[in-house]
Amino acid sequence: MNFEPKILGFLCNWCSYAGADLAGVSRMQYPPNIRILRVMCSGRVDPEFFFEGFLKGIDGIILTGCHLGDCHYLEGNYEAMMKFDLVKRLLSLINFENRVRLEWVSASEGKRFAEIVTDFTNHIKEQGPSPTRTDNPDPVLVEKLKALKNAAGDQRLRALVGRERKITEQGNVYGEVISKEKFDELLNLAIKDEFERHWILLMLQKEPKSVKGIAKELKIDSSEVLKHIVSLRNQNLVALERIEGLSPIYVRIGEN
Numbered sequence: 074m075n076f077e078p079k080i081l082g083f084l085c086n087w088c089s090y091a092g093a094d095l096a097g098v099s100r101m102q103y104p105p106n107i108r109i110l111r112v113m114c115s116g117r118v119d120p121e122f123f124f125e126g127f128l129k130g131i132d133g134i135i136l137t138g139c140h141l142g143d144c145h146y147l148e149g150n151y152e153a154m155m156k157f158d159l160v161k162r163l164l165s166l167i168n169f170e171n172r173v174r175l176e177w178v179s180a181s182e183g184k185r186f187a188e189i190v191t192d193f194t195n196h197i198k199e200q201g202p203s204p205t206r207t208d209n210p211d212p213v214l215v216e217k218l219k220a221l222k223n224a225a226g227d228q229r230l231r232a233l234v235g236r237e238r239k240i241t242e243q244g245n246v247y248g249e250v251i252s253k254e255k256f257d258e259l260l261n262l263a264i265k266d267e268f269e270r271h272w273i274l275l276m277l278q279k280e281p282k283s284v285k286g287i288a289k290e291l292k293i294d295s296s297e298v299l300k301h302i303v304s305l306r307n308q309n310l311v312a313l314e315r316i317e318g319l320s321p322i323y324v325r326i327g328e329n
């Protein structure tokens with residue numbers, strides 16, 4: 074199949090964009106599939122941007138920044154690494170994690186930029202077109218991507234990701250240091266919970282549903298759904314609308 078991927082590239086202004094510029098003025102060849110978005114720092118790229126890109130039918134997204142230690146805002150690229158890790162974990166829930174990449178490119182590395190773009194384009198060609206690229210993408214996949222996007226913007230999840238170094242190196246408020254393995258386990262659990270909660274919110278926004286109805290659509294256990302409903306009710310995001318037969322029917326309220 075003659076497939077030309079649509080690739081979105083976020084390039085930091087001070088290193089990677091200058092690297093891309095050098096590749097251009099040096100007439101280095103690389104595939105024309107990439108559309109470049111210049112940002113001031115790789116740390117500026119919000120995790121939600123990745124999901125927005127895939128919702129718009131992009132096949133692959135690459136984020137590039139200054140090498141570690143060279144960020145013009147000191148630690149922006151460390152932040153980018155943490156955010157990118159969250160994005161990959163979220164994308165792995167829909168098997169999209171191979172459609173994103175993070176690379177460091179300095180202003181003098183025009184050749185490296187051209188090689189990275191070539192390699193990533195070939196890699197995305199191997200992956201095939203994104204299932205969201207068609208005019209009528211699978212509505213379940215679209216809902217999942219929207220739920221992932223909302224989960225990526227969730228403040229509790231971001232706070233957990235932002236404290237990784239502190240929790241695994243210096244310890245929590247009680248001075249307890251949690252191992253990286255334990256932290257990963259907790260983070261993956263929190264990610265799965267937030268994804269399911271945001272998916273439930275999207276569902277209830279369209280129409281009120283029972284726990285059983287939600288469990289059937291999400292293909293998860295009713296006890297898990299009930300746990301999420303209790304949490305969402307505590308946050309005033311969901312309320313009981315009516316009782317149908319013996320089943321409580323829940324509705325979405327308030328803002329996200």
Ligand code: FES
Nearest residue numbers: 085114138139149
């Ligand atoms: S300025 Fe380039 S990564 Fe921060």
